[in-house]
Amino acid sequence: xxxxxxxxxxxxxxxxxxxxxxxxxxxxxxxxxxxxxxxxxxxxxxxxxxxxxxxxxxxxxxxxxxxxxxxxxxxxxxxxxxxxxxxxxxxxxxxxxxxxxxxxxxxxxxxxxxxxxxxxxxxxxxxxxxxxxxxxxxxxxxxxxxxxxxxxxxxxxxxxxxxxxxxxxxxx
Numbered sequence: 191x192x193x194x195x196x197x198x199x200x201x202x203x204x205x206x207x208x209x210x211x212x213x214x215x216x217x218x219x220x221x222x223x224x225x226x227x228x229x230x231x232x233x234x235x236x237x238x239x240x241x242x243x244x245x246x247x248x249x250x251x252x253x254x255x256x257x258x259x260x261x262x263x264x265x266x267x268x269x270x271x272x273x274x275x276x277x278x279x280x281x282x283x284x285x286x287x288x289x290x291x292x293x294x295x296x297x298x299x300x301x302x303x304x305x306x307x308x309x310x311x312x313x314x315x316x317x318x319x320x321x322x323x324x325x326x327x328x329x330x331x332x333x334x335x336x337x338x339x340x341x342x343x344x345x346x347x348x349x350x351x352x353x354x355x356x357x358x359x360x361x362x
Contacts, residue, residue: 201244
């Protein structure tokens with residue numbers, strides 16, 4: 191049965207962001223799926239596993255395997271730890287490695303995007319997702335009435351998937 195491993199930079203992010211709640215809610219819609227909160231995984235009716243976790247302790251993944259590894263917020267994951275465990279996890283079953291996240295300048299996500307064939311890479315700016323209305327997006331932008339909103343560079347990075355916007359808060 192397939193085994194999908196979905197990692198964030200830190201395990202605690204699953205609870206803090208509410209993503210684990212979304213995984214559990216989705217599992218309730220699958221008859222026979224069993225969410226296991228303590229292990230942060232869902233056992234599917236066909237025996238497949240959807241495993242969630244963090245890369246803050248990469249040694250926890252040593253010896254595991256995956257048919258698919260989703261590297262979420264790829265530029266924020268510690269690269270050495272991820273490569274140390276991701277490659278062996280995928281080799282045994284010729285698995286697939288998927289990198290997703292918010293662009294952070296010309297980091298690992300940009301390199302992976304540029305190296306991927308055109309049929310296997312996707313950019314989803316806010317206009318393409320249908321998640322936000324134009325009014326909601328306007329309220330996110332910085333303005334005289336919303337000085338704490340996103341400035342132009344932050345907006346380009348977060349909402350328009352720009353690899354050329356500087357990574358806010360970074361210095362070199």
